[in-house]
Amino acid sequence: MERVGPAAGMTTKTDYEMVVGLEVHCQLATRTKLFCACGTDGFGETANTRVCPVCTGQPGTLPVLNKRAVELAFQAALALDCRLAEESVFARKNYFYPDLPKAYQISQYERPFSTDGGLDVALKDGRVKRVRIHRVHLEEDAGKLLHEIGSKRLDYSLVDFNRGGAPLIEIVSEPDLRSSEEAYAYLTALKEVLQHAGCSRCDMEKGEMRCDANVSLRARGRGELGTRAELKNLNSFKGVKDALEYEFRRQAALLDSGRRVVQETRLWDAQRQETRSMRSKEEAHDYRYFPDPDLAPLRAAPEWVAALKASLPELPAAKRQRFQSQHALSAYDASVLASDRELAEYFERALSGLPGGAKTLANLVINELLGKLNAEKMTAGRCPVPAESLGELARLVQAGTLSSKGAKDVLARMWESGKPAAVLVAELGVSQVSDDAQLRDWIEQALRAQPQAAADLKSGKERAIGSLVGVVMKLSKGKANPARVNVLIKEAVSR
Amino acid sequence: MAISEEDVRKIAKLARLDLSEDEVRLYGGQLLKIIESMAELESLDASSVPPTASVLGLANVLREDEPRPFDDGDALLANAPEREGPYYKVPKVLE
Helix, strand or coil, X not given: CCCCCCCCCCCCCCCEEEEEEEEEEEEECCCECCCCCCECCCCCCCCCCCCCCCCCXXXXXXXXXXXXXXXXXXXXXXXXXXXXXXXXXXXEEECCCCCCCCCEEEEECCCCCEEEEEEEEECCCCCEEEEEEEEEEEEECCCEEEEEECCEEEEEEEEECCCCCCEEEEEEECCCECCHHHHHHHHHHHHHHHHHCCCECXXXXXXXXXXXXXXXXXXXXXXXXXXXXXXXXXXXXHHHHHHHHHHHHHHHHHHHCCCCCCCEEEEEECCXXXXXXXXXXXXXXXXXXXXXXXXXXXXXXXXXXHHHHHCCCCCHHHHHHHHHHHHCCCHHHHHHHHCCHHHHHHHXXXXXXXXXXXXXXXXXXXXXXXXXHHHCCCCHHHCCCCHHHHHHHHHHHHCCCCCHHHHHHHHHHHHHHCCCHHHHHHHHCCCCECCHHHHHHHHXXXXXXXXXXXXXXXXXXXXXXXXXXXXXXXXXXXXXXXHHHHHHHHHHHHC | CCCCHHHHHHHHHHCCCCCCHHHHHHHHHHHHHHHHHHHHHCCCCXXXXXXXXXXXXXXXXXXXXXXXXXXXXXXXXXXXXXXXXXXXXXXXXXX
């Protein structure tokens, strides 16, 4: 095993630039596998309970293509601005591995169903970068190998074919990414688009989204590409980022010392935070692709494609734009709310019947609700607080009946009890006093109690208002509406 | 047209076949005959025939996305040389 890799923050002799292309596999959100009627719900279920003669490669069986998988794949390609091929062909990729019962994987090779797309990726510095998509093709997943049970390492391997034959799209980007951050941002944008479009759930923990990276280095400003390494086993977005950064250091050290980067497949070891050469794979790289005679070609009839395109939901980029223009939200608020389809739908449901309350509602959702959802690892679609109830809560805040602090307390109770906002406001006694007569009464008392502050404020010392508001809050046991109190104090002293 | 013993060994390896020296020569000869037969096709003028992956004239043979669970998974496992519980058991293949 090779062990090169100085610590982070190394300086290199040459100013290198990272060149990265990503190959992302996403499982399509179908009910059944790509070529047989076995369910795709086998994750976490007993091994080999979603299998049949087709997906276990029994002799004499024939694959039949899943129409829904094709539709979702086409929609994914359309959402990624790809060109759909009039006709595409399935090919056999031949290799022996125990997770592949037929000894070939049905994939697409020379004639994938789509090519030449692109994805706009929002970068941290505010720029938007267009990452070109080389191709998207359809293929079946392999089974899953187990090498240990619990913490016990086995001296044999176990195979579970529950996910064997599940429908995947492989999305191959051009080598347009220039840093680990860009790779991370690309994956984030890709996941958002595919989830929004309903093509894939992209649940990484279930292996529904997986990523390989091709990475090479070159002196900044140079045109030609360096020799690349292919990184595998990148099981999270953070894994991709860490592995690319490690690989940058490894390759820079090699190049700086006059050595060469070897073209090879390297495995990311998340525990050791390093990549290592996977020599055993090299022999097997002769896949002998050929068209699968068991499958007819796939044709993308224009009417079919048009109908699929028309039924695509609004995509994140368009949604962000609309949230800014239609609801007058900031770019930040819009991007947070539009990043997740369920969250965006929840927000808009809560917003109906709350004219002009978008900002108040956005604050509640982003600052309060999202934290709770994340803490419970819950999607907005399963939020225990109905959208309508959150809308009602926002209305109370907007009307001044409730402070934002009060809203937070009420929300916590709504989360537990599911009771309507108005009921909880009464139960908790957190409603704000916005009644001018009552507020003026407290203000008069405050002015008498703090004559110096009153005089200071009158002579233009704005800061003196703080102690007066403080007295009012104390008298009201924290229930006075502070914004209204400010206005009324100024009125009172200017009389 | 020639096929070297090295070619035969490589093909055998890819097909997971363990061949003796005699077999390498035997199959090498047979493979060569097959390739020569195929080469005869090259004498035909196919310039007006578009390349095709399928001769059936079919396209879009599709099925609906309706689960139909197979109810005899155990029979499939029973075909395996070795099993352990619900799993197929294979020699260790850890990278």
